[in-house]
Each structure stands twice: as C-alpha cells, then as structure tokens.
Amino acid sequence: MERLKVKAILDKTVDHFNKYGIDNPRLDAEIMLAQILNMSRVNLYVNFDKPLTKEEVDRYREMIIARSKGIPVAYIIGEQEFMSLDFSVNEAVLIPRPETEHLVEGILDRLEDYKGDEPLKVCDIGTGSGAIIISLVKLSKRRMEGIGVDISKDALEVAKQNASKHNLDQDIDFRLGNLLEPISERVDVLVSNPPYIPTKDIEELQKEVKKEPLGALDGGEDGLDYYRQIIDEAPKKLRPSGIIGFEVGIGQAKDVASLLKEAGFSEIEIISDYSEIERVVLGINK
Ligand SMILES: C[S@@+](CC[C@H](N)C(=O)[O-])C[C@H]1O[C@@H](n2cnc3c(N)ncnc32)[C@H](O)[C@@H]1O
Structure with missing residues (x-):
C-alpha cells in the first residue's frame, strides 16, 4: 500500500479539524507533525512528498484524536515557547x-x-x-x-x-x-x-x-x-x-x-x- 505523504496527511488533518471546530486547524496540524518528524514547520513545506512510516502515522493519529477532544496543542506536544525559550508543559x-x-x-x-x-x-x-x-x-x-x-x-x-x-x-x-x-x-x-x-x-x-x-x-x-x-x-x-x-x-x-x-x-x-x-x-x- 502506498505510504501517506506529508502534504496529504496535513490536508486530511485540516479537513478533520475543521469538522471538529478547531480554531487554527492548519497551524495545529503542522505543529504536531513537525514534532513527530523532528523538523521545523517551515521544513514540512520542503518535505511535502516525504512518505511517513507506519509508526509516525500512528503517533500522529493519537495526537489528532487528543486535539479533537479539545486538548491544547501545547499539552499534546509537551512544549510551549515563551520569551523565545522552550518550556516543558503538562496538565x-x-x-x-x-x-x-x-x-x-x-x-x-x-x-x-x-x-x-x-x-x-x-x-x-x-x-x-x-x-x-x-x-x-x-x-x-x-x-x-x-x-x-x-x-x-x-x-x-x-x-x-x-x-x-x-x-x-x-x-x-x-x-x-x-x-x-x-x-x-x-x-x-x-x-x-x-x-x-x-x-x-x-x-x-x-x-x-x-x-x-x-x-x-x-x-x-x-x-x-x-x-x-x-x-x-x-x-x-x-x-x-x-x-x-x-x-x-x-x-x-x-x-x-x-x-x-x-x-x-x-x-x-x-x-x-x-x-x-x-x-x-x-x-x-x-
Ligand atoms: C495563572 S497560573 C500562572 C502560572 C505561571 N506563572 C504563568 O504565568 O504561566 C497561577 C499559578 O498559581 C498557583 N497558585 C494558585 N493558588 C496558589 C496559592 N495559594 N499559593 C501559591 N500558588 C498558587 C497555581 O497552581 C498556578 O500555577
């Protein structure tokens, strides 16, 4: 079976988040995928054709489910930037x-x-x-x-x-x-x-x-x-x-x-x- 690529999975996620009334669907989808792929959001754009492994897709799916339940992105990825410094966060x-x-x-x-x-x-x-x-x-x-x-x-x-x-x-x-x-x-x-x-x-x-x-x-x-x-x-x-x-x-x-x-x-x-x-x-x- 053909593996899902970065652009395709982002587009699907944005559609899904729109149905769930998530405020910033594209931004949230990108932040979470960037963390899984260990790259910056900008780099997602130059890797649109990169295929994801099954493990990456599974981890992303868990994040999407959590976000659809209203859990803030910062808790899902465990991080938030403040004063240009990185902070770990949890519930x-x-x-x-x-x-x-x-x-x-x-x-x-x-x-x-x-x-x-x-x-x-x-x-x-x-x-x-x-x-x-x-x-x-x-x-x-x-x-x-x-x-x-x-x-x-x-x-x-x-x-x-x-x-x-x-x-x-x-x-x-x-x-x-x-x-x-x-x-x-x-x-x-x-x-x-x-x-x-x-x-x-x-x-x-x-x-x-x-x-x-x-x-x-x-x-x-x-x-x-x-x-x-x-x-x-x-x-x-x-x-x-x-x-x-x-x-x-x-x-x-x-x-x-x-x-x-x-x-x-x-x-x-x-x-x-x-x-x-x-x-x-x-x-x-x-
Ligand atoms: C609005 S949050 C601010 C957290 C952090 N300083 C920030 O700005 O992101 C308020 C914090 O006050 C703490 N807090 C609530 N009641 C308190 C109390 N009686 N004594 C000390 N800390 C308290 C809460 O646990 C929470 O961490």
Whole structure:
C-alpha cells in the first residue's frame, strides 16, 4: 500500500479539524507533525512528498484524536515557547501565554535603572511552569537569585524540570506553599500572574482553557482575591524601593493599581499588550 505523504496527511488533518471546530486547524496540524518528524514547520513545506512510516502515522493519529477532544496543542506536544525559550508543559501547569511576556519585559525594563552589583532576590508567586522566573533569571543582565512558589507540587516538578533545561538549577529555589508564606527573607522583586478569572466566568471559558488546572484560573468572586492577599503581605516581604509586578485580567488593571496605591506603593504603571488590553501593573514599595 502506498505510504501517506506529508502534504496529504496535513490536508486530511485540516479537513478533520475543521469538522471538529478547531480554531487554527492548519497551524495545529503542522505543529504536531513537525514534532513527530523532528523538523521545523517551515521544513514540512520542503518535505511535502516525504512518505511517513507506519509508526509516525500512528503517533500522529493519537495526537489528532487528543486535539479533537479539545486538548491544547501545547499539552499534546509537551512544549510551549515563551520569551523565545522552550518550556516543558503538562496538565499540571497553565500554558504560558504571550500576554505574560509583557510582565517579564516590564520588570526587565525597570531593572535597567536598578543600582548596585549584589545579586537581586526575585520571587515569582504562583510560578506554574516557571516561565516567568526562569525568563527573568535567564534574560536579565543582573545576577539574580530566583524563588518560585506554587501551591501545586506537580506544577513545581514541571518548573524544576524547566530550570534544569535552562541550566538554572542552582539559581532558582522552588518552594511549595501558599502565596508569600514560604518567603521568610526580604526580596528585591516580587512578580505574580495569579489566578484571576472570576468564578462565575469559569464555566464560559473556551474548552481548551478548561483543560488547564482550575487552581491556576479561579480568582474568586471578582477575580481579585489573590491580588488582595499578595498586596496585603507584600510590603513586609519586599525591601524598601523593591519592585512589584502583576499580570492582570481584562478590566482589572485599575482595581489592582488602586489596591497597590492604598497599600502605599508608588510609581504605579499600567502596561497594555499588543491588543491594547491593560495587562500588567507595576509599582514600587515604600
Ligand atoms: C495563572 S497560573 C500562572 C502560572 C505561571 N506563572 C504563568 O504565568 O504561566 C497561577 C499559578 O498559581 C498557583 N497558585 C494558585 N493558588 C496558589 C496559592 N495559594 N499559593 C501559591 N500558588 C498558587 C497555581 O497552581 C498556578 O500555577
């Protein structure tokens, strides 16, 4: 029997995904096949006539079935790019989003003016895959001692794996616990992308998002529970003039900015993402 070739299997998969209402059928089909064939997506195009082995077709079929059930591509291939770095992901962690890159960039920008040669202590609350803290430590010109906190043991396993992948095992201390409780020292920078979806909106989420851990999404009645708790404790854990930075959900930036102001933070700044949505709130401790 003639073996299926790259172009033919991609076309068939796109038709199938269209029937299942998958949002980006071509992109998803290509990302998954590129991983199986261990080549870039661009290379698929110069290998359109390459025949697939039975084993490759079988593995691809399993991926197609999973994607048709609404499992996000990142979980299927076990990877997601963030700040041009590769992160391993599984169902224990939120898939790092492009919006969150604005938080990392905002902190890196503020650190440009930070004086002194001592390594900076930087803490990420609700670290998940470790995407934020790993990117900060990896990409900053400053030496950093990272701390990543999460309440999920399984998420911390993924974060540790990612730190190893980027040769940062010695630079980031991952701690299991509730918000700022595991932080006994004063830190220079506190960042967080906490769960921020209002409980009533969880049911309405896209089916892909609902495959992500509920503990990474649900921010309580108005979505602001975690911001209140973190901002309440932060002045005691941040050193004077230390930087705080949050990612926020749509429509939450002004509320979070007010919470920071009430807690005595200054130089409050709101940064919008590429869709002009207010995404990041930064401030400075007294
Ligand atoms: C929105 S996800 C962010 C993950 C990652 N920082 C990112 O930006 O991709 C929120 C994370 O907070 C963690 N989390 C939820 N409640 C927590 C708590 N009380 N203390 C510490 N972490 C918590 C969740 O397990 C999840 O990993």
